[in-house]
Every structure is written in structure tokens, then in C-alpha cells.
Amino acid sequence: MANPCGDGTPDGDWQRYLNFRCTGCGNCCRRTHVLVTDEDLRRIERGVGLPVADFVHFVPEADLKLEKRSAWWVRFDSGRGAMALRHRPGGACMFLDEEQRCTIYEHRPVTCREHPFEVELSDTGALNFIALSDIVECPHDWDGNISRRDVIKTSRWNEKQSDVFLDDVGRWNRRRKGRKTRPGFLRYLGFDV
Ligand code: SF4
Numbered sequence: 001m002a003n004p005c006g007d008g009t010p011d012g013d014w015q016r017y018l019n020f021r022c023t024g025c026g027n028c029c030r031r032t033h034v035l036v037t038d039e040d041l042r043r044i045e046r047g048v049g050l051p052v053a054d055f056v057h058f059v060p061e062a063d064l065k066l067e068k069r070s071a072w073w074v075r076f077d078s079g080r081g082a083m084a085l086r087h088r089p090g091g092a093c094m095f096l097d098e099e100q101r102c103t104i105y106e107h108r109p110v111t112c113r114e115h116p117f118e119v120e121l122s123d124t125g126a127l128n129f130i131a132l133s134d135i136v137e138c139p140h141d142w143d144g145n146i147s148r149r150d151v152i153k154t155s156r157w158n159e160k161q162s163d164v165f166l167d168d169v170g171r172w173n174r175r176r177k178g179r180k181t182r183p184g185f186l187r188y189l190g191f192d193v
């Protein structure tokens with residue numbers, strides 16, 4: 001895998017990324033669509049006390065760089081969409097405050113917890129490789145101390161909840177009967193909308 005960081009770090013030196021420290025600039029909460037699972041939505045709904053319809057959004061194909069064959073696409077009668085957190089006008093995640101802080105930190109999506117790492121685990125669950133996402137400019141520092149255990153735990157959590165959600169998306173997409181609407185999909189996932 002090529003080094004996506006562009007900082008001159010050799011690929012073999014990936015353990016250096018355990019010294020990553022987020023400087024809290026908020027770029028990754030402002031310039032991205034955060035794709036979420038139903039487990040993320042339930043955690044946020046419970047933790048924040050907002051109905052899911054107030055913070056979920058389905059990003060249309062025209063607004064998202066995601067492979068055409070990606071399992072994250074949900075089919076609707078009016079076109080496909082990927083389930084994400086809503087943005088405020090201007091493009092930032094609706095949960096980012098003026099100080100560039102996450103207002104739902106305890107309940108945030110698992111993908112926000114894993115960012116900016118792209119993690120590869122071995123068959124035995126050991127940490128094989130870490131790369132840094134280059135999805136946005138990330139003015140990080142190098143005086144952090146991230147534990148392998150935490151990286152592995154978050155990566156496994158993300159994989160497990162994504163697998164369950166994407167199985168549900170696959171079943172929904174294959175359904176032939178009935179209308180396919182966004183509220184209908186949320187009800188199919190068990191939400192009261
Ligand atoms: S939920 Fe929090 S961490 Fe995730 S994008 Fe929104 S503000 Fe950022």
C-alpha cells in the first residue's frame with residue numbers, strides 16, 4: 001500500500017502513526033460525509049435525545065465519491081443514497097460546534113473514532129498496518145501515544161457493526177415488494193419515524 005500521508009514516512013515505518021495526535025482543527029468534521037450504521041444512530045438517539053429523523057441524511061450519488069458498487073448505497077425509488085450524519089448549512093457536521101468540538105463525543109459514530117486511521121488486522125487480530133487517511137488536510141502533530149489495543153478494539157467494532165448494517169442494506173436492496181422510501185428504510189431498521 002502506498003503511503004497516503006505524503007509526509008515522507010516510509011511504508012515500513014507505520015508504527016510511527018501510534019504517535020499521531022489530533023490538533024482538533026475540525027477539518028474532518030467539516031469537509032466529509034460521515035457514513036453511519038443503525039447502531040451509530042441508535043447510540044446517538046439514546047445519548048443525545050434527538051429523534052433519528054433530526055440528524056440522519058441520505059447523501060445522493062452526485063454528492064459523494066463512493067464506488068458505484070459500494071455496499072453502502074441504499075436503493076430508493078427516487079435513486080440511491082448513503083446514510084450519513086446531517087450537515088449544517090455550509091457543510092460541517094451538525095454536531096460540530098463553533099470551537100470545532102464534537103458535541104456528541106461520547107456517542108459519536110464509530111467511524112469518527114477510527115478516523116484518521118486506516119487499519120489492517122491480521123487473521124489472528126494483531127495490528128498489521130496503519131495508514132493515515134488523506135480524505136482531508138490533517139494538520140496533526142506527532143507527540144501522541146495511541147495504544148495498539150485501542151486501535152484494534154475500534155477497528156473490530158467498526159467492522160462488526162458495519163457488517164451487520166450492510167447485510168441489512170443488502171436485504172433491503174434485494175426486496176422487490178413495496179415502495180422504497182427513506183422513512184421506509186429507517187422503519188425497516190427499527191426506528192420510529
Ligand atoms: S459526530 Fe462529532 S466527530 Fe463525528 S463528524 Fe460530527 S462533529 Fe465530527
Ligand code: SF4
Pocket residue numbers: 021022023024025026027028029115116136137138139140
Ligand atoms: S483533520 Fe486531523 S487534526 Fe484535524 S480534527 Fe481531523 S484528525 Fe484532528
